[in-house]
Amino acid sequence: MKRANYFNIEPELMTYLIDQETLIKQKVEATFGVTIWELLKLRASQLNQCAYCLAMHSKQALEYGESINRIIALNAWQDTPLYNDKERAALALCEKLTLSQNIDDDFYLVLAELFDQPSLVTLTVAINAINSWNRMVKMFKPTVEFNER
Numbered sequence: 001m002k003r004a005n006y007f008n009i010e011p012e013l014m015t016y017l018i019d020q021e022t023l024i025k026q027k028v029e030a031t032f033g034v035t036i037w038e039l040l041k042l043r044a045s046q047l048n049q050c051a052y053c054l055a056m057h058s059k060q061a062l063e064y065g066e067s068i069n070r071i072i073a074l075n076a077w078q079d080t081p082l083y084n085d086k087e088r089a090a091l092a093l094c095e096k097l098t099l100s101q102n103i104d105d106d107f108y109l110v111l112a113e114l115f116d117q118p119s120l121v122t123l124t125v126a127i128n129a130i131n132s133w134n135r136m137v138k139m140f141k142p143t144v145e146f147n148e149r
Contacts, residue, residue, distance in 0.1 A: 038060055
């Protein structure tokens with residue numbers, strides 16, 4: 001069943017999401033680099049089972065220089081040495097926010113030791129943004145385009 005084309009139906013609303021992505025990218029690049037942002041997008045999309053976003057962000061992560069091994073291992077990031085402490089904390093935050101889990105004071109203190117306050121705000125907005133995109137895609141189901149070899 002073909003569903004609504006959300007970009008065509010509400011372009012003004014979609015412009016806000018696109019503009020948010022542009023601003024987040026600028027903040028993330030300046031703070032911790034684009035690859036961590038792509039990892040967060042991929043992890044949230046895994047948790048939300050969003051195939052469209054997984055296809056898109058796997059491709060983008062590779063274009064930004066992320067390794068195929070880190071993309072493949074992302075679903076088991078806790079069990080591999082491929083990620084540094086900041087990435088691990090960001091991925092843990094991504095999982096907690098995506099799954100609507102509590103951010104307790106102990107975990108917040110861990111985050112605060114690794115990231116300054118502006119970085120924590122940026123991370124939170126970035127995670128919220130990909131979750132918003134995942135929900136748009138889950139609702140309207142655009143065609144998934146994986147590159148096959």
